[in-house]
Amino acid sequence: xxxxxxxxxxxxxxxDGSFVTYEVEDIDxxxxxxxxxxxxxxxxxxxxxxxxxxxxxxxxxxxxxxxxVINGHPHGEKKATTTCQLYMRDxxxxxxxxxEPWRAQSFPIxxxxxxxxxxxxxxxxxxxxxxxxxxxxxxxxxxxxxxDAADCAxxxxxxxxxxxxxxxxxxxxxxxxxxxxxxxxxQLPQGKIESKKRAQRMINQMExxxxxxxxxxxxxxxVCPKEISVxxxxxxxxxxxA
Amino acid sequence: MQKxxxxxPTGPLxxxxxxxxxxxxxxxxxxRKKYNIIVIGTGLAGASLCATxxxxxxxxxxxxxxxxxxxxxxxxxQGGVNASKNYQNDGDxxxxxxxxxxxxxxxxxxxxxxxxxxxxxxxxIDQAVxxxxxxxxxxxxxxxxxxxxxxQVSRTFYARGQTGQQLLLGAYGSMxxxxxxxxxxxxxxxxxxxxxxxxxxxxxxxxxxxxTGDISSHVADCVVMCTGxxxxxxxxxxxxxxxxxxATWRAHKNGAYFANPSFTQxxxxxxxxxxxxxxxxxxxxxxxxxxxxxWAPKNIEDCDKNPNDILEENRDYFLERMxxxxxxxxxxxxxxxxxxxxxxxxxxxGSIINDQRLGVYLDFSSVIEKMGAxxxxxxxxxxxxxxxxxxxENPYEVPMKIYPAPHYTMGGLWVDYNLMTTIDxxxxxxxxxxxxxxxNRLGASALMQGLADGYFIAPQTVANYLARGKFxxxxxxxxxxxxxxxxxxxxxDKLMNAPKPEHSPDxxxxxxxxxxxxACGMARDKKALEEAVESIKKLKSDFWQSIKVTGxxxxxxxxxxxxxxVADFIELGHLMCVDALDREESCGAHARLEYLAxxxxxxxxxxxxxxxxxxxxxxxxxxxxxEELNYEFIKPTYRDYK
Numbered sequence: 001x002x003x004x005x006x007x008x009x010x011x012x013x014x015x016d017g018s019f020v021t022y023e024v025e026d027i028d029x030x031x032x033x034x035x036x037x038x039x040x041x042x043x044x045x046x047x048x049x050x051x052x053x054x055x056x057x058x059x060x061x062x063x064x065x066x067x068x069v070i071n072g073h074p075h076g077e078k079k080a081t082t083t084c085q086l087y088m089r090d091x092x093x094x095x096x097x098x099x100e101p102w103r104a105q106s107f108p109i110x111x112x113x114x115x116x117x118x119x120x121x122x123x124x125x126x127x128x129x130x131x132x133x134x135x136x137x138x139x140x141x142x143x144x145x146x147x148d149a150a151d152c153a154x155x156x157x158x159x160x161x162x163x164x165x166x167x168x169x170x171x172x173x174x175x176x177x178x179x180x181x182x183x184x185x186x187q188l189p190q191g192k193i194e195s196k197k198r199a200q201r202m203i204n205q206m207e208x209x210x211x212x213x214x215x216x217x218x219x220x221x222x223v224c225p226k227e228i229s230v231x232x233x234x235x236x237x238x239x240x241x242a
Numbered sequence: 243m244q245k246x247x248x249x250x251p252t253g254p255l256x257x258x259x260x261x262x263x264x265x266x267x268x269x270x271x272x273x274r275k276k277y278n279i280i281v282i283g284t285g286l287a288g289a290s291l292c293a294t295x296x297x298x299x300x301x302x303x304x305x306x307x308x309x310x311x312x313x314x315x316x317x318x319x320q321g322g323v324n325a326s327k328n329y330q331n332d333g334d335x336x337x338x339x340x341x342x343x344x345x346x347x348x349x350x351x352x353x354x355x356x357x358x359x360x361x362x363x364x365x366x367i368d369q370a371v372x373x374x375x376x377x378x379x380x381x382x383x384x385x386x387x388x389x390x391x392x393x394q395v396s397r398t399f400y401a402r403g404q405t406g407q408q409l410l411l412g413a414y415g416s417m418x419x420x421x422x423x424x425x426x427x428x429x430x431x432x433x434x435x436x437x438x439x440x441x442x443x444x445x446x447x448x449x450x451x452x453x454t455g456d457i458s459s460h461v462a463d464c465v466v467m468c469t470g471x472x473x474x475x476x477x478x479x480x481x482x483x484x485x486x487x488x489a490t491w492r493a494h495k496n497g498a499y500f501a502n503p504s505f506t507q508x509x510x511x512x513x514x515x516x517x518x519x520x521x522x523x524x525x526x527x528x529x530x531x532x533x534x535x536x537w538a539p540k541n542i543e544d545c546d547k548n549p550n551d552i553l554e555e556n557r558d559y560f561l562e563r564m565x566x567x568x569x570x571x572x573x574x575x576x577x578x579x580x581x582x583x584x585x586x587x588x589x590x591x592g593s594i595i596n597d598q599r600l601g602v603y604l605d606f607s608s609v610i611e612k613m614g615a616x617x618x619x620x621x622x623x624x625x626x627x628x629x630x631x632x633x634x635e636n637p638y639e640v641p642m643k644i645y646p647a648p649h650y651t652m653g654g655l656w657v658d659y660n661l662m663t664t665i666d667x668x669x670x671x672x673x674x675x676x677x678x679x680x681x682n683r684l685g686a687s688a689l690m691q692g693l694a695d696g697y698f699i700a701p702q703t704v705a706n707y708l709a710r711g712k713f714x715x716x717x718x719x720x721x722x723x724x725x726x727x728x729x730x731x732x733x734x735d736k737l738m739n740a741p742k743p744e745h746s747p748d749x750x751x752x753x754x755x756x757x758x759x760x761a762c763g764m765a766r767d768k769k770a771l772e773e774a775v776e777s778i779k780k781l782k783s784d785f786w787q788s789i790k791v792t793g794x795x796x797x798x799x800x801x802x803x804x805x806x807x808v809a810d811f812i813e814l815g816h817l818m819c820v821d822a823l824d825r826e827e828s829c830g831a832h833a834r835l836e837y838l839a840x841x842x843x844x845x846x847x848x849x850x851x852x853x854x855x856x857x858x859x860x861x862x863x864x865x866x867x868x869e870e871l872n873y874e875f876i877k878p879t880y881r882d883y884k
Contacts (some may be wrong), residue, residue: 012798030516030593030634038521038748041801045746050793051801056307058482059522062407063313081631092446107507111798112451114309118430121310125422129415130374133297134697137365137372141329144383154376156399157408181497184374191374 001088005040007052008100013108013116021184029139033076033086034059034066035115037099053112059084061225065161069100073126074223082162082225102167106174106210119209120161120177127198128181128206130191145188153187156180158226162171165220171212176220178202179232186235200241245854246499246867249658250354256336256873259358266702268711272614275425277708280447282489284311286406286689287672288468289413292428292694296420298701300760304417304428305449306646307484307803311428312414312669315470315482316692319406320527322390322398323370323689325363330387334395336360341876342393343687347652347680348830348846349878352501352646352871354659355677359687362694367399369697373412377401387522391528391685392571394727396550400688403527403624411687413696419765432805434489435730437668440722444668445712448730452803455570455796456867457730461716463708464667466700467493468692471651471673472589475811475818476626476763477755478515479648486807487814490655492672493636498663499856501656501676503814504822505682507649507831508764510577514601516593523647524632526625528685531577531615533640534604536561538589539762549641551602553861559585560602564842573881575682575831576842578646579764583808585645592643601643610638636725646764650688650697652679652831656869660703663694667711669704672696676854681830703873734795736786738807743790747804748793750785751871752810754778754815762822767835778816817857820864827851844861848878 003024003076010017024040031039034056041051056194057065066083070076071094076086091097099113106114157180185191207213214233221230251258251265269277275299281292284306308314326339339360359382364733367385371377377399378386380571389400401408410604420426438459446461472478472487494500501686511530512523537559539545544552561580562569570578581602584590594600610618615638619626626637633643655670657677662669672692679687714738716723761774793799828837828844829851837845853868 011442028517030520031519035519035521039519040804042748045790045792045801048337048646048792050566050799052800053800057308057313058315058318058359060318060480060524062318062404063315063482065309065313085631087632087634096305099780120432121312121421124312124415125418129419130372131419132280132372132416134294134369134416135702140327140368140371141384143371145379146378146383150379152378153374154408157374157376158404160407161310167811184376188374190372199601212828219556 001092002095003027003036003091003095004096006096006098007113009112010109012111015059017109018136027088029087029089029092031088032059032084033070033088034084036088050055052113056084061085062160064162067102067162067164069167069224071089071098074102074160075225079170080225080227082160085100093161102163104166104172106172107163107166117161120163120174122209123174123178123202123205124181124222127194130185132195143190149187151182156187156228156232159228160226162225164223164225166211168219169216170217170219171211173207173214174206174211174225175214175233175236176228176230178206178227179236182239183232183235187241196239196242198205200234203240246664246869246870248352251659255353257359258354260360263702266706267708269705271299272744274683275301277301278303278702280462281468282447282465283314283468283470283674284414285314285468285672286410286413286692287469287674287696288314289417290693291466291671291700292417292426293413293420294697294701294788295542295704296417296423296425299425299628302420302426303462304426305432305434307433309430310384311417311430312411314410315485316410316689317407318482319689320403320525322388322400322405322686323409323693324397325367325399325675326397327367329385332394332395333530333683334397334573336480337365338395339397340471343684344680344876345879346684347682348872349666349845349848349852350420350871351678351680352831353873353875358699359678359691359694359765363690365698366690366693370409370412373416375401375408375412392573393684402799406689409693412625413693418717420612421812432670434469435492435806436724436726437492438723439665440716440720441495443666446723448726450730453798455794456801457727459718459727459850460716461723463711463713464669466669466704466706467655467674468671468696469674471782471813472581472811473648473651474759475754476648476814477751478523478759480509480512480523483522483716487654488807488808488810490670490778491814492809493655493663493668493670495859496665497859498665499613499656499858500817501854501856502653502681502821503818503857504762504825504832505652505681505830506818507574507652508578508646509649510574510581510646511604511644513629514592514643514648515595523645524628525649526629526644528574529606530622530625533609534606535559535620536570536602536604536610536644538584538591538602542588543587545599549591551600560853564700577646579842580645581832582764600645603641603646604644605641607641612761627744650683652676652681652683656854661700662703662707667707671700681832683854719822730882733806734802737789737809738791738795740787740789743786745790746787747791747801747808748790750781750789751804751808751811753781754812757781758815758818762818765833765835768823771819774819777818777825778812778819782812782816785809787851813878817864820856824855824866825851843881846880
């Protein structure tokens with residue numbers, strides 16, 4: 001398979017960027033999307049050029065490091081998938097690929113396709129935890145948790161913090177990310193105690209970081225690689241009203 | 243340097259940790275803020291340690307190479323975490339978990355360490371639940387358990403197939419709480435490139451900012467490495483791409499002994515590689531072997547056929563044939579070795595890579611027939627979906643293909659009972675140390691060990707070290723600090739300016755990986771290992787002659803990051819082969835072909851090799867120190883899976 005790649009190249013946060021076009025040839029259909037970029041970088045090294053910087057780590061869809069907007073879609077068009085889980089056979093009908101970083105003011109571009117997602121860490125630091133210290137935990141089975149609640153908590157807790165929800169949102173809102181964490185703890189008796197304060201703190205932090213608010217476009221749940229539902233946002237808003 | 247002494251307490255096994263804790267010195271709460279501790283790595287061990295030290299009131303500086311602490315590779319652990327709660331009333335106990343772990347490790351680990359691990363396991367679950375880790379539950383609201391990795395009791399706690407993720411996010415949450423409190427100061431996207439020793443003590447680190455390329459020194463009263471394992475030495479492994487040995491290797495070159503480097507675990511059920519562009523391998527849960535039947539074609543000419551067209555009588559269910567008692571459920575190392583030998587015979591299936599097909603079938607057709615597709619879907623649906631998304635093939639219709647892949651490294655920095663390396667003030671926790679898994683790790687015990695080290699052991703032993711020492715303030719102008727910075731800069735300079743730049747870091751990484759995979763993988767022998775030692779020596783010299791790094795070192799440069807890591811993997815690879823050569827026995831995951839029983843089982847030699855190999859770095863070649871293992875409480879037995 002042959003592809004024409006238009007890749008966003010940008011030296012650093014303060015410089016201007018632009019698309020640069022590359023051709024890659026003879027790509028096997030079982031090659032993953034990121035391996036295709038590895039291949040391009042090997043070619044760039046051969047030519048003595050600086051490689052395209054892009055984020056990746058586990059390459060199995062769980063660490064949340066990889067990003068990329070591919071032909072306008074964060075993590076590509078395929079549903080419930082991170083970029084690292086895309087294969088070139090998914091692009092059998094396309095010859096031209098536009099590859100961009102996450103676009104959001106709160107996620108400044110570091111270089112090329114890599115952005116800074118530290119605002120997510122600071123949102124968690126503002127309250128995305130249960131305030132328990134090591135050593136003070138009671139015997140685990142002294143705290144019973146309704147199975148449905150535990151399953152519901154799990155469905156929210158699987159957020160990988162990739163930031164696709166922000167990248168796709170017209171408001172660059174981090175509401176889905178924030179709401180998933182809030183709802184995870186809200187479902188559990190040991191987390192519920194701090195729920196309201198947690199929600200207030202995390203939302204304040206989200207606003208301070210410059211993320212927008214939710215206005216119900218619901219694009220976030222469509223691109224979320226873990227299919228986290230926007231109903232989490234409703235739970236979050238209810239907590240604020242309560 | 244601290245003496246090479248395991249510092250294992252004496253007395254009854256059950257009371258050793260309690261007694262030891264009482265003997266450790268403490269630091270009063272109001273004094274803790276005067277102490278500075280550096281933690282490298284934020285996986286389960288690092289994040290849990292940062293959280294605990296922060297809560298206690300110490301000043302902690304932490305670093306990770308990822309863009310957030312939450313992304314460390316612990317996140318990818320699927321199966322679960324063991325604890326001897328005995329919730330299922332099936333006869334589990336601290337003693338049984340201890341015994342299973344030490345037997346699983348084929349009697350190449352310390353009794354005292356493992357007993358402590360088993361004792362602490364229960365508290366880990368309490369801790370995680372209180373943090374909001376959403377473990378699986380019964381309808382009654384109580385915690386659920388499953389049996390995992392062939393054990394006879396149900397002691398594994400799990401959060402679907404994402405236990406590592408949930409435990410790491412729990413530890414990351416607690417660590418974030420301490421970052422907010424100001425007691426933990428964390429820096430992401432930074433890589434440790436050197437350790438600073440002053441008067442023989444670890445007093446700091448040199449870090450490279452991965453965005454700007456800035457090199458900076460950070461001093462403290464002690465350093466803890468929680469930097470994970472080195473499976474990526476093989477290039478293709480189930481580890482995240484960034485996992486590396488650089489921090490542990492810097493420690494080793496500065497005097498920390500490296501223990502049992504050849505003890506690496508190769509997992510049988512991974513998605514096979516499909517071509518030369520393959521960058522990593524994906525693990526599929528071992529639970530698939532509970533119902534799937536593993537086979538290869540009997541005849542080489544069938545290997546490229548559609549498996550559904552191969553007649554039943556032409557299929558070789560080789561594990562069932564070779565190991566009738568345990569069949570498809572033989573331990574990981576035996577299964578992996580059998581798979582490899584089938585492919586080496588030329589009876590592998592799937593893509594041809596270097597003239598060989600690397601794969602065998604894992605077939606669910608009979609179980610689909612028996613249970614129905616719906617039941618199979620309920621049980622294995624997410625794994626089948628994952629397989630389909632990677633390979634494009636539907637396992638409900640065509641048998642899956644599997645091939646082994648490096649997965650976990652039992653070897654690591656040698657540590658004493660206090661988790662301190664042979665460098666004073668340098669500690670190692672989690673997969674980075676060698677301490678608890680002997681020659682083979684049992685399923686669902688990696689998460690347990692990382693968290694036991696980080697939440698419960700290191701916080702106590704680090705405090706003891708600080709309480710007993712005197713720590714002069716070190717300035718960043720100290721000559722040793724400057725010398726360490728200079729060493730880092732000159733190494734980067736060498737990487738950027740090789741005499742004849744020609745090959746990329748990945749080129750060399752694949753080379754060292756294929757040497758190790760062939761000679762120091764699932765089956766090893768003297769001749770191949772000796773050849774590998776020589777090939778790696780040559781590769782090392784080729785590397786420094788012709789490594790080609792483009793771009794600038796004063797910039798975000800992933801090529802430079804890789805080059806530095808590959809240089810260290812090459813040196814570690816050499817040590818892995820030297821260690822494998824020394825150990826003229828088969829034990830655990832280490833199978834020396836000359837020392838296998840006819841049945842294929844390992845032939846351990848407790849009399850001559852009942853020791854931990856602790857290697858000291860020496861410019862003239864590694865020097866072996868032996869820590870003899872004494873079994874005071876249990877009697878080593880031999881396993882038999884026929």
